[in-house]
Amino acid sequence: MTAPPDAASGTIYDIGYRHYTGPRLGRRGAITAVIGSALRAAFGLGRSGRSKIIPWGAVILAVLPAFVAIAVRVLAGEILEVTTYETYLWDIGSLLPIFLAAQAPELVVNDIRHHVLPLYFSRPMSRLDYVGAKLAALSLAMLALTLAPVLLLFAGKVLAAQDVVGALGDEIGSLPGIVGNGVMHAVVLAAIGLAISCLAGRRAYAAGAVLALFLIGGVIGAILSEVGGTLADIAPFTNPLTILDGAREWLFGGSAPESPVGVSNVPLPIYGLATLLMLALSSAILFVRYRRITA
Amino acid sequence: MTSALVSITLRALLNRRRTLGLALLGALLVVVAIIYRLSDPPDAQSLDVTRRLLADFGIGVLLPLVAVIVGTSAIGAELEDGTIVYLLARPVPRRLIVLVKLAISWLVTCLLITPAIVIAGLIGNGDVELAAGYAVASVVGALEYTTVFVALSLVTSRALIVGLAYVVVWEGFVSALFAGTRPISIRQHALAWAEALGGPGAAGSADLEFMTAVVIGAVVVVAAVLVAIRRLETVELRGETA
Numbered sequence: 001m002t003a004p005p006d007a008a009s010g011t012i013y014d015i016g017y018r019h020y021t022g023p024r025l026g027r028r029g030a031i032t033a034v035i036g037s038a039l040r041a042a043f044g045l046g047r048s049g050r051s052k053i054i055p056w057g058a059v060i061l062a063v064l065p066a067f068v069a070i071a072v073r074v075l076a077g078e079i080l081e082v083t084t085y086e087t088y089l090w091d092i093g094s095l096l097p098i099f100l101a102a103q104a105p106e107l108v109v110n111d112i113r114h115h116v117l118p119l120y121f122s123r124p125m126s127r128l129d130y131v132g133a134k135l136a137a138l139s140l141a142m143l144a145l146t147l148a149p150v151l152l153l154f155a156g157k158v159l160a161a162q163d164v165v166g167a168l169g170d171e172i173g174s175l176p177g178i179v180g181n182g183v184m185h186a187v188v189l190a191a192i193g194l195a196i197s198c199l200a201g202r203r204a205y206a207a208g209a210v211l212a213l214f215l216i217g218g219v220i221g222a223i224l225s226e227v228g229g230t231l232a233d234i235a236p237f238t239n240p241l242t243i244l245d246g247a248r249e250w251l252f253g254g255s256a257p258e259s260p261v262g263v264s265n266v267p268l269p270i271y272g273l274a275t276l277l278m279l280a281l282s283s284a285i286l287f288v289r290y291r292r293i294t295a
Numbered sequence: 296m297t298s299a300l301v302s303i304t305l306r307a308l309l310n311r312r313r314t315l316g317l318a319l320l321g322a323l324l325v326v327v328a329i330i331y332r333l334s335d336p337p338d339a340q341s342l343d344v345t346r347r348l349l350a351d352f353g354i355g356v357l358l359p360l361v362a363v364i365v366g367t368s369a370i371g372a373e374l375e376d377g378t379i380v381y382l383l384a385r386p387v388p389r390r391l392i393v394l395v396k397l398a399i400s401w402l403v404t405c406l407l408i409t410p411a412i413v414i415a416g417l418i419g420n421g422d423v424e425l426a427a428g429y430a431v432a433s434v435v436g437a438l439e440y441t442t443v444f445v446a447l448s449l450v451t452s453r454a455l456i457v458g459l460a461y462v463v464v465w466e467g468f469v470s471a472l473f474a475g476t477r478p479i480s481i482r483q484h485a486l487a488w489a490e491a492l493g494g495p496g497a498a499g500s501a502d503l504e505f506m507t508a509v510v511i512g513a514v515v516v517v518a519a520v521l522v523a524i525r526r527l528e529t530v531e532l533r534g535e536t537a
Binding site: 054094098101102203204205207208211212215216219220222223224226227229230231 | 331
């Protein structure tokens with residue numbers, strides 16, 4: 001028997017277990033591990049085929065319009081514009097809540113329900129690190145819907161042109177808008193999804209609550225925006241997706257024709273403010289919930 | 296025994312924080328109607344907006360959300376918690392258990408939805424016929440939704456997720472794009488009732504013939520009840536509960 005390498009480790013009883021001598025990855029390692037496993041959970045990797053249906057179905061449906069637009073462009077030239085960078089996320093808008101409602105609860109609910117949080121917090125990882133890691137992972141996952149399809153459309157538009165370099169010069173100007181908008185949607189939606197999910201007792205209820213927020217908000221917004229007057233002004237603020245669309249219009253320009261933002265007279269910076277408010281509120285809910293939780 | 300069955304089901308479905316949340320959703324419909332009324336709209340517009348409010352929000356979102364939560368937990372929660380064995384071990388026909396659970400979840404769904412629809416309809420426009428038509432639609436829709444979701448909860452353990460997916464993907468997404476799928480959408484069945492009974496104000500609510508909706512709706516309800524009874528009758532009690 002060899003003596004344990006670190007004499008200080010077996011303090012009261014040394015019952016002969018072999019000690020871990022490998023590298024200790026510390027806080028950063030713990031955070032990366034949580035992000036990695038949460039990302040896998042967000043896409044159902046390493047799980048049954050059934051849990052892959054919704055995330056991958058949503059991703060495929062989200063990418064589909066980009067493919068169609070590129071195909072039309074290659075076959076028919078520039079006469080017909082199927083979708084644009086500005087309206088893309090509004091057009092696939094109903095997929096975002098579905099993905100969010102299915103996958104946000106997947107990341108947080110069961111950790112609370114099965115009381116496994118102490119196992120996380122006994123590692124060199126604070127509660128805030130845990131929340132941050134989950135938020136980062138879900139935001140990265142959301143980028144598969146909010147950024148990847150638009151980037152694909154961008155690449156298609158550039159490569160389909162006769163003069164690739166010239167087309168790149170034409171299109172490159174919209175790249176900051178594409179990336180900025182995609183990241184904004186991903187982070188804000190992920191925060192909202194996690195904030196609702198962390199309050200629910202079961203995954204199914206969390207999914208229902210997330211869906212209810214977007215369904216009800218969307219329906220009320222659509223009805224109010226047709227009424228006109230003051231009610232049309234407040235209509236966009238009933239639905240997180242419309243607020244995000246308004247913030248996008250403020251930051252990067254270009255309006256989505258069917259969005260209630262178009263008929264509202266509220267100055268565009270208000271949407272930016274409302275977006276920040278949603279993010280702040282969701283983060284505050286997450287922060288308070290995880291600080292108070294008796295794991 | 297039936298009365299005991301009724302009372303435990305009622306208590307299980309009503310004595311929850313969840314019920315308060317669902318009631319608040321109904322209140323939201325009324326609040327939107329009040330806000331709209333306060334904006335002092337012209338009469339011709341208010342009829343149309345009220346109809347859309349009741350159809351898109353009341354029948355389109357509230358009713359399925361409440362029905363899916365109530366319907367899947369009426370028997371589903373007892374299956375999950377294992378308390379169903381105390382019911383099954385009693386000398387009560389299992390079809391009676393199913394029928395009572397169904398009736399109670401239908402009643403609870405109606406209690407949570409129909410008053411909100413009537414009040415919102417009366418506030419929004421004051422057209423009694425429209426409000427009455429949508430009230431009947433919500434009662435009929437509640438019956439169809441709850442029977443389907445109760446049956447679903449006996450078929451799969453993830454009934455709530457599957458039910459939500461049906462409501463959002465099938466009724467919200469697919470039937471909006473493909474008109475051919477509308478005859479098998481419960482929402483359209485309910486809207487057809489509203490159109491048939493809601494008077495002139497409800498015209499244009501549904502994309503379905505009334506008779507088609509009635510026939511398919513009846514077939515769906517009967518089939519769902521039979522599936523639910525069959526599934527519960529084939530649940531086997533083991534010596535030791537797993």
